[in-house]
Amino acid sequence: MVMIKEKRANKYTEVYALGRHICMSAHKARRVIDQIRGRSYEETLMILELMPYRACYPILKLVYSAAANAKHNKNFNETSLIISKAEVNEGTTVKKLKPRARGRSYPIKRSTCHITIVLKDISVDEQAEIDKTLIWKQVELRGMNNKTKKFIFF
Numbered sequence: 001m002v003m004i005k006e007k008r009a010n011k012y013t014e015v016y017a018l019g020r021h022i023c024m025s026a027h028k029a030r031r032v033i034d035q036i037r038g039r040s041y042e043e044t045l046m047i048l049e050l051m052p053y054r055a056c057y058p059i060l061k062l063v064y065s066a067a068a069n070a071k072h073n074k075n076f077n078e079t080s081l082i083i084s085k086a087e088v089n090e091g092t093t094v095k096k097l098k099p100r101a102r103g104r105s106y107p108i109k110r111s112t113c114h115i116t117i118v119l120k121d122i123s124v125d126e127q128a129e130i131d132k133t134l135i136w137k138q139v140e141l142r143g144m145n146n147k148t149k150k151f152i153f154f
Helices: 026-036 041-050 056-074 122-142
Strands: 014-022 081-099 105-121
Touching: 014 056, 014 081, 026 041, 026 056, 026 081, 026 105, 041 056, 041 081, 056 081, 056 105, 105 122
Parallel strands: none
Antiparallel strands: 014 105, 081 105
16 A cells, blocks of 8 residues: 655644543534634734643643744744634544443443644735735736836836
């Protein structure tokens, strides 16, 4: 079996943090992740600190870790980061037996989940858009004569 890793077009503007085998159900973690997806880094920190759910703490640690990766590895500014992708997948289930009366036992299932947080630097995208528009304006100016060039302001 051959696994092909999917390549991203904008891998230079994204950083991620991955938390594996976190002891909570994926359903409970998704409830929190749905609230922060697509928001800015600073807004996410405020939301996670004020939400009353137990799932907020490991997600907050992952967001901090992804921001530290962005600052240390790519020199991104924390104010220009947004959460571009946040997903929760089910992990392994730890199965135990609890002893009960009359020699019986009941199963206990302890579910885990894997959480991925991807941060994207929007200032790099904005700079690329600005560069693209300036190139198009220079191409348009090459086709004009000198009299009309004087009256164009950017």
